[in-house]
Amino acid sequence: MDFNLSEDHQLLSNTLNRFLGDNYDIEKRNEAGFTAPYHLQDMWNGLAELGVIGALVSEEKGGFGGSAEDISVVFEELGRSLCVEPMLGTLLALRVLSDHGQDERVEQIISGESRAALAVYEPNMSCDLSAMEATAVEQDGVWRLNGRKSAIYGAPGSDFVVVAAKTESGTGLFFLENPVLICAAMVDGGGVADLVMENTAAECLALDAETSLTSALDLGRIALCAEAVGAMSALQDLTVDYLKQRKQFGTTLSSFQALQHRAVNMQIEIEQCRSIVISAVGQFGQPGGERNVSMAKNLIGRAGRLMSEESIQLHGGIGMTWEYPGAHFAKRLVMIDHQLGDQNDHAMRLIATGAKQLVD
Amino acid sequence: MDLEFNETELAFRDEVRAFMRSELPEDISRKVISGNELTRDDYMRWQAILNAKGWLATTWEEEYGGPGWDAVQRHIFSEESALHGAPRMPPFGLAMMGPVLIKFGTEEQKSTLLPRILDGSDWWCQGFSEPGAGSDLASMKMRAERDGDEYVLNGQKTWTTLGQYANKIFCLVRTASEGKPQASISFLLVDLDTPGVEMRPIRLIDGGYEVNEVFFTDVRVPVENLVGNENEGWTIAKYLLTHERTNIAGVGFSIMDLERYKTLAQEIKRDGMQLSDHPIYAARAAAIEADLEALRITNLRILAETRDGSAGGVGSSMLKLKGTQVRQELQDLYRSAIGPRAATLSSGLSHNEMSVPYDAGQAAQVYFLHRKLSIFGGSNEIQRNIVAKEMFRD
Amino acid sequence: MAVLLLAEVTGGELAMDATAKAVTAAQALGDVTVLAAGASAAAAGDAAAKIAGVSKVLVAEDASLGHRLAEPTAALIASLAGDYEHIVAPATTDAKNILPRVAALLDVMIISDATAVVDGATFERPIYAGNAIQTMKSSDAKKVITFRTANFDAAGEGGSASVETISAADNPGLSEWVENKVAKSDRPELTSAGIVVSGGRGVGSEEDFALIETLADKLGAAVGASRAAVDSGYAANDLQVGQTGKVVAPELYVAVGISGAIQHLAGMKDSKVIVAINKDEEAPIFQVADFGLVADLFDAVPELTQKL
């Protein structure tokens, strides 16, 4: 039983913490996150140089890590500095590409040469891949895609998109170069896109990639949860500092019990969130491990909203301003729940996967 | 990062499991799991079994008859106890009086009193709270006037848990009238059969009998019954209250309760729908399960810090807070799952007459009784104060 | 109980303020002998002889002792050490260069930056950038100490110690002086000035740092800077006030556009009166300021300069 980061992970975490701390302040982040292409190319290059993109893929697939723990270490640091770089979309695309022997493309992405995103979600679909409506049909040796994809994270500015669509044999994966995207910023910064496909020709990577997709999406969920933990601890630091400094009625806010108790509730939820991420990371790839992922996403969804609302309330008016960094953390924590299945979707998934024997 | 116990710890867990399976009387575990009151005899039977094995006084040093376990072993033991429905042994003698005597008692007190705790000759109860002093213990008033070789006690104690089974009580008494309130308190041992001691039951919200009030009228106690020095009682009380409390999060209890709920949910139908398929119940259970899994890990994380010697005091406060929230949430879920039948007092029907599983009839009473979890042992608000003090320290 | 005090000598002249403050600290330990060492040091020795509380002055003049190269000066002090229980100096960069070397030659520990004398073997010193104060008791036969001058008052004048000339120790010839780049300034020296005006990152540019200098000149003050201002290139390195720069304790410290990182506070929080001017009312500097003005420095500083 040891909950300390390994030496390598500690070093990786330190490197990212320092790199982002030195080069990525909140003004720069806010500027980039809401202006196309919704991220900073030099930061992306920097992350590639430091090997951070490679941390998302295993050594045998050309990366430098790829375990659930590697991913959680990276994303916790990204969350701490509220990084809008398209790491989530890259993670999803990298995982399915590396699962299907796309070594050359994987290598290009890891080196920062090109960027990819994964199109899975649709307006009428959340967690359940069987609800997917987009289709792929082979006609005269060419695969044609039809349907609409939405919430393609990190797609703006990417070089290609991997699209999931229904085939006769299951959920297939297709490769689309220079796609025509409907791009936008997200409410909390960073780029996202929709993709409308009408007999769009694409290269087929796999006819049935459901296992690979589920695994990639679960890693994405772990990444989001770890990101949330990083963002929560940064937000909590801001909130506690603010309560210690801000004076009203001649004394600091931190001397009021009503506020103290709210801050303590927040702290306990952060510890719980940290624990559930550890649980999801530890169980990833084990039988039933997807349940721990859903528990994590469910708890993080609830706790993220609590952290967000409480931190704004505890700050008072300043917490409502665009200028105050805490406001952006608060937004991110609520919006994380909208990505890759929210608390309700994951409660449904927990119910559907049934009771797990807790005592053996 | 490694979530697993090491091999020695796993072997220990297996040993405890095997012991629980072979030695824990089934009638006792049934009662524990269904939330029934245990009799004095139930406790004494299990105490004798544990004592024979040397596993009774889990926090005592080996020279006094403890098993010499570390924090992880104690955790494993209490978790396994909960998971198998073993009684939670009343802490007053084993977890409170024993460690206090070992640290502050005279050789005479140690050699006479410690063996009596182990063999069950003495059942201790706690005389701390008073009608006017709950969380604010330092405001207690019960007086002990020195008269020759005796103290003369006058006053009242309350919330004395399982006092009805006890023959001895340890009390905080006021031995001086000046100075800081904390500096005039002493720690005194009293035989409950001393003339002038009167114990009355307090009936609780669920109708059950678990706590008492104790009245002291001119009770004469020999000065040898003092533990530590006169007016040193506050230090001893603080030691007693902060002495490592294993299983404060009650993860094992909650895991059992969740299992019990899941079994129930597969047995009960509501409007023709299996409760386990009822979306609202299932969603609540899923959220609790996530909270509980997180709590399980939080508990292990804090345990690992304790083992590595770097745990802050706030860890046990957090565990108490979240642990009691989860347990109370589970009691509430269980109560609502029973539906209209939860309103029937179980004592009015025999088990055979209940259409729901035999242990479900008491769900509402157990729910009400478990409101105590967030009040005793330092109310959850006190725990928040403790965490806040650390959090807002400069 | 004799004390040998290494005087701060720069270019043949005695740095009176630093030396006189160290004399105050050293007097608590015993009879003070001052060593004035340099390529030329006679004038400095004469000046030191006039500090009240100095009982003897040793003057060592030798080319090897010029420019305060550590090896020859440390060798000289070590050769004199037999007669003294304490070897002390003001905690200047020169002494910090030399005294640890002396301590190692004598096989004893150094006590650097002492802020108070408890008794002959026990001293207080700040650790962790002044976030904690440690009381340390030495078990060494000889104690080698540098004193943080900001914490001691300067000894007065009026002494008339005897002056003795001694010779230098052998120069091991390990290093040679090449050149000095000394910032030319008519302003008072930072560590001994009665008033210090410091600028931080909020000043925004090297050009705008003139605002700080103008205010300093109006007040007859020394100019300081936060690490952020130095790192941003607004001010010269040797103006940095803080844990890793200079420690100052003037009568008046004016912090302009400085947020107040703990490392900066470590270098100035012993000042008698602290004024903070910053537009961010949450800046930690206000927690140590006696007088805080929440204002845009580009309005407030010119106004202050004009009205003073």
Next chain:
Amino acid sequence: MKALVPVKRVIDYNVKVRVKADGSGVDLANVKMSMNPFDEIAVEEAIRLKEAGKVDEIVAVSIGVKQAQETLRTALAMGADRAILVVATDDVHADIEPLAVAKILKAIVDEEQPGLVLCGKQAIDNDMNATGQMLSALLGWSQATFASEVDVEGNSAKITREVDGGLQTISVKMPAIVTVDLRLNEPRYASLPNIMKAKKKPLDEKSAADYGVDVSPRLEVVKTEEPAQRAAGITVGSVDELIEKLKEAGAV
């Protein structure tokens, strides 16, 4: 030429230090630890000298608790070639004094025969500012403290030092001890591929006894206290009010 770089594991630069309530020291429980920032600069300088072809091997050394291994891995991940860990205590709260550290380093220098030792000018925990000077005395080597520029040329090095009132340039004979100041360079980040490579670089573990050095402290810590807090000040509304208050206080 071989360069030796001693590195120390200290409380992270950004962590707010808290004194323990019982006055026995500062609270290090669950506190983030990092490489002393000045030592990072020393490692970076050694790497730059290696990249410039003036150094051919960099040996990082740490003396303290076993956990300092992590600090050495950082040095290796930055670019040091191998590392020596000297476990001198198992108490994370114990600080090995500069004199003892210098004696151990001397023994390592005798074994390794480096041409240059690059140290941080001070550790940000005890702020002692002594190890480099002491090592230099014990070895009888030349010493250049507070370096803001290092220029190695054959048998000598030109070092620019940050001194009171400006900069001083000196020329030292090699082998030399150089202690580095803040503005010498900007240390690089350890990239993940380099972190992975560092795992394979040799790290020898030794004990203080291996070098026959007695590390028992010469200075006993009597107590550790919080510094006196300044009384809360007042906020003034205008420049005029500020001048008035300063006049009242006799400050101008």
